[in-house]
Amino acid sequence: MEIIVIIVVFLLLYIPCQMVKNAKIFDQIDELKARIDDLEAQLNIVKNADFAPHSIAENAREKYGEVVSSPMESEISSLVHSEPSNKSQNETPPTSQSAVKISGVSEPVSNPVKEEIREDSPWVKSEVKISEVSKPTLNHAERQVIHEEKTEDILPKEEKSNPILAWLLKGNPIVKVGAVILFLGLSFLLRLASEYISFSIENRYASVAVIGVISTVLGWRLRYRRYDYALILQGLGIGILYLTSLSALKFHQLLPASVVFSTQVLLVITMVGLALLQNSRLLAQVALLGGLASPVLVSDGSGNYLVLFCYLALLNTGVAFVAWFKAWRSLNLISFVGSTALILGWGWKYYTPELYLICQLFLVYYIVLYTFIVCRFAILQTQSQEGFSAESDDNATLKQLWLTWLSGMRRVGSLDGSLLFGSALTAFGMQYSLVETFPQSLMYSAFAFALFYTVCGVVMTKRSALGVVAQGMYLLGLVFFTLGLGNIFNETLNRFFLLGIEGTLLYVFGVKQKMPFVRLNGVALSLTALLCQLFYAPFDAVISSALLLQGLVIPLMWAHHRKLHSALWETRGVMGITGLLLYGVVWYFAQLYAHGYLSYQSVVIFIVVLALLGAFWQWRKSNLLLTFWVSMSFLFPFFIHLFGGQMENSPRLFESDFAQFVVLLAFRFDWLFKISIGEFYQWLDTLPLWLNGVLAISAFIVGWLVSNPKTSVLRIHNLGGWANLIYSGITLWFLLDDYLDLYSSVRGAVNILIIFGVGILLTPWLRWKQLAQTQVAFLPIFACYSLLLFLEGINRHLLEYFFILLIATILHIATMPNWKTTLKAKLQKVWHVGGLNFFILAWSVYFVEWVDSMDYTLSKTWFETSKVVVPLIVDFALLKLRPTLQKWGMEKVYLKQGVILSIIFLFIAFLVGLGESGDPSPWRYIPVLNPLEFCSLGILVLLWLWHKSVSQEKIKTEFFLIIGAAGWLLLNVMLMRLWYFYGDIPWNLDAMLRSFGLQASLSILWTLCAITLMVKGNRLAYRKSWLIGAGLISLVVVKLFTVELSNSGGIARIVSFIVVGGLLLAVGYFAPLPAKNQNEK
Structure with missing residues (x-):
């Protein structure tokens, strides 16, 4: 050993x-x-x-x-x-x-x-x-x-792509996946071999280690010929050695923990050296991940904080050393996330107050280190850039401000915002956890952080390369300073008041210093403070008054200094603050009345005076917000009268009934009808005579001031024609209602058809403008009445409703010529589009009811499929009639705007149909030759034809991808239905997932599609086709891990992993990702 x-x-x-x-x-x-x-x-x-x-x-x-x-x-x-001399072409x-x-x-x-x-x-x-x-x-x-x-x-600059996407797609991702899968397959093979082959455990580990060494050496030898491929082999080899040493410790205790830890550190150093020698960020990332994982993998559970902190300090110092030479943002983020995770994990399990000092020192090191890394990253990113200026015009638009801010990030992101703000907020959270037992700890910690980042910002401002970082430091200082101030004041309203003062001061400072970014932040903070006061803060007479008064500073400053040259975003923001102030004033007076500070008459007078002032300010202008407020202001006293007594128990605006009027009035007009006219008259009776006169005169003046002379109104001589026309229609309605012997529901529809039919026939002869204008009302009136018929049910009157719907369709088409003279161009489009979609819906409902009434032996599939028949037929007909629509100038209206709702409905129906079993009883299931799949294919064909004829060039590729994905899903579902009908598999997801036969069929289908796309993409140098195939391969890989991997110990699992991994390596070597074509978008 x-x-x-x-x-x-x-x-x-x-x-x-x-x-x-x-x-x-x-x-x-x-x-x-x-x-x-x-x-x-x-x-x-x-x-x-x-x-x-x-x-x-x-x-x-x-x-x-x-x-x-x-x-x-x-x-x-x-x-x-x-002059160049003439030379032979063969001469070098x-x-x-x-x-x-x-x-x-x-x-x-x-x-x-x-x-x-x-x-x-x-x-x-x-x-x-x-x-x-x-x-x-x-x-x-x-x-x-x-x-x-x-x-x-020298060479022309190419457009920079998304760095995250480029990192994911760089090199040969198929080879990366294949290497991982092959590694797992070899691991499974070794495990199986250990059960059947007498092979000592030491020799097994030595064999695996030799494979890792061979892979590393082979990768090093191929670094010039196949750079990306070589890096993957090196990472695979060192990863094998890394996990081999770990397994020797964890599973068989062949090596002591100290030796394994030292070996892993040595492997990390080796990989970092290889990364620096070959300028490979990937190897450095893998090495850092291994270094961060070592303490966890080798830990004995003792919780030795000194070893952990020293190790992390050395590791992160090494990262800072690399950051001094390389602007590898991902490496910095991995270090931050991994170190933070280790620290939080240790602190959650082992931290005690006795360890405060050492933890506080390490936290200081933590903050300083990552602040240094952020600064160094910014310096490296800006060394090759000159002439950068973050200044913007004082009257810049919101788009210009956004582009100016992005210009600082355009150089591969000179400010690593994720690391700067992430480390600051994470460190503050850990700081609060350390000192939460101390009094006023949050306040002091916030002020300390604010001081640190403010000082850093001041120091960095002196260097142009750190200008953007300095702005981030100032922002963090402001955030922590605000947090510290908010902790001093405990009351909610006081915090909102401080937030409003901060926003006002920022806006005033931005006006004086001509800094649009600062003004933008000031407007945002002021809006936030006012919204919080209205919707969250309890009522307080003094604080609420102060908040409203300080909110008035921004509109006054804007009117005095910025009104003539203000950008649109600033004007809109100030008008929003003005509107909130006006509603806040109404709420404020309502609260004063509810708490007994003012009499009701005084409240009314104040509101009237404010309405007059607003109207004079609004005169001959187009501020919709102020116009709406002054127009509705005379209803405020009435609602204060109704709900003022309830506001004392509900001091917050969003908790009171008054909020339903003040806040939701623009969206809930139906709520006004809940109040009876009698209550309104009773309110008027309670008012003094002089107050009624004031309201009347004031309302007249306000109405005159806010009126727009450009608004057209009905002429007086047209009113008589309208009155007679309406009277004649009502008379004819009652005449037909008594004469026709029909069901009540059908009789009403027939009355509408006869009245408008007579009008349509007489309009060309009489040339009556009002009569022609009434034809416009046919569509909405018939649509509303048809809705009542749908709700009542038409299954008992299918024949009558068929003729009603047929005649209504003819009348609708007959009214179209009158729209050109009675409707504006935009309203004509609305009527065309609305009529088309209404009649598609009406005929669809009729067809569904007809199918439902034919034969009750039909399966549910027939009933569900009948819903898409009418939209399919109509949309195909419109595509066929495209030349006629072009001749009439209606192609865009019908093919681009009219059918969009039906197209969306058909696509949704297609997606819903994917989840259905598609039982065509009483027919036998045959792929494609069944109602559900036939209609599904029809929907795909319709989508393809529709987008081919009307889609713009820039979205055709994306639409093709959507259609291709939908077709791929349909193929999968058709395969699942085959197994359902002929393989005796229940139609539910669990049963499908348990069927290895179906899973194998799906894998074959996916693999065939993927190989076809990848080979096509490689041969034609078409990256998108190759990437889609790679995506399908990814799904196959996921299936390997979720399905085949669950077959523990099986030969099939080993064969699947080894074969798939080897094929991926081969495909990645012989058919890699093609080079990007400049013409490919």
Whole structure:
């Protein structure tokens, strides 16, 4: 056993050293090639440049120091201004013979572009002399990064993709999944072999460790040919060694805990070294995860806090060391999340007040460390950026403010907000847990945090690279300072008052300093304070008055300083504050009346005066909020009269009945009808005569002031025509009602058809405008009456209702020509769309009732399927009539707006149908040739035809994906129905999941679809098809873990994992993710 341990340790020490040695040799060779490519790239730049040769020399000196001498400038000049000689196409450029003596080159810049060089150029005859390299050699990954940075000003910049999505899709994800599955398969194989094969436990572990070493070495050897593939193999190999040492401790106690812990730390260091050598963030992340998991995996449960804190301090210091050189945000976040989880887990189980000092010191280290990491990340992200300014125009719109704020995040996020705010809030939570037993601990802790972050913000403001971080520090300081102040005051209303004062001060400061961000925060805080007062805070005469008065400061400041040049967001925000103040004033006077501070007459006078002031302010303007308030203000005294006595027991607005009027009046007009007219008249009788006069005159003045002269009203000469027309219609209704011998429900529908039918026939002859206008009312009146018929039931009058619905459809079509002269363009669209959807609904209800009444031996499937028949027929008919609709100019109205509701209904019905068994009794189930699946396929065909004809180009791909996903679901359900009808499997999810035959069939179906998509995507270089196939492969992998994995100890599980893992590795190697096509969107 000791010999095996020595061998493993020797391999762990020897292999990294040998890899480093080989890396240096390969790096030196690549360095020479890179420098030759660099010279060729400079020659190409010189030949293609449009600027003087001396500028080239200056640029070269800026990049490489004093590399090009004055004689070299003349050579460059002669090269630029000379004519290229005619050369044979088979002749290669003599780049191997051309070189310049380089003495100070620190960073090579390679360029794959190679062009011919003149034979008579003096550079061709120069010798290759590379005397020195000032900096250590660079490996392939680092040289590629430097190449991208140096050629940033030469090559066109590509649009940056989502960094999170890019990280998930980078490299070869199929190989990653295959490696994990193959690893599990080998583990299952070893476990099975241990039960049937006599093989010592030490040899088993040694065999697995050898596999890990081989995988790591193989990955190192492939790092230049298949970079991503090599990194995965290295991570797999070290992961095998890591878990092997852990298993040797946990399951068989072959190694002591100290040796295992040291081995794991050594493996973590090795992986970090490999990550730095190859510039691989992935390896560093895996190494950090392993380092964070080691204390948990190797722990003996003693809860030794000193060892844990020291280990975490060293580990996080190493992360900070890496953060000094690398802007690897994900590594910082992993360190933060993992360390926080370990600390919280230990504290929840082992913390006692006696450990306060050591925990407090570690918490200080915790805050300072992650604040340093955030700052260093920002510096690294902004070193290559110049000319950045976070300032915005004083009158910037909300969109401009948002874009200005995002500009600070655009450089791969110069502010790591998740780490900054996450560490601050998490540390404050842990701080409160440490000191919660001390008096006023929350206040002092909040002030301490506010001081720390404010000081950090002041220090960081002096450096431009940390400008965005400084803003975050100031924001955290303000948050903690507000939290500390709020803890001083215990009453809820006092806290809202402080919040309102803070918002007012911020707005005033933003106005004086011309800072729109500050004004935006001030408006938001003031709105929050007012809303909290109205909906949450109890009534207090003094505090409520002060809060309303301080809320008035923002509208006054805006009117005096910002009214003429204010942005839309600021105007809307100030108007919102004004509206809340007006409603708050009404609520405030209602409370004064309820508590006996003011008489009822005084309350009415105050409201009237406020209404007059608001109306004069609103005169000839279009502020809907203020207009609505002053228009409804004369109802406020009435409701105060009704509910004022109840408000004393419900001091909060949202608890009182008065809130139903003040807050929900704009949404609940039906609530007004609950109050009888008699109560309103009784209220008027209780008022004094002079008060009635004041209300009348004031209401008249307010109505005149808030009226809009642009609003059209009915002319007086049209009223007579309307009166006679309405009278004639009512008379005809009663005449038909007495004459026709029909059922009452049917008779009402016939009356409507006859009245409007006569009007439609007479309109072209009489040319009566009001008569033509009444035809517009046919659709809503018939729709409302049909709704009553639907509720009553039409199954007893199917024949009568068929003719009623048929005639109504004809009349509806006949009224359409009158809409052009009686309705505006927007209302015409509403009537077209509404009529189409109503008659689809009406005919659908009729058809469902007809199917239900035909034969009671039909299964439920027939009844459910009948609901989609009419929408399918109508939508297909409209698509067929598309040329006619184009001729009438109605294509957009009907095909893009009219059918959208039926399309949504059909798609929902399709999704609902996926959960049905589809029993076609009395027919026998045949795939596709049954009502449910036939209609489902019809819905998919309709969706495809509809989107092909009307969808915009930018959404066609997404819609195709939706249709493809729906078709894939339908294939799965059809397969499940086959097993249900012919495999005797009950139609429920549990039974389906327990059927290994069905699961195997689904896996085969998914795999066939996935392989087809992935091979197609790789052959056609179409990434989306490949990614969809990868998604299906992911589902197959999930099934392996949820279904096959449950078959514990079975050969099928082992074969499934090994075969699937091997296939994924093979597919990832021979058919990897294709390169991104620029034309692919």
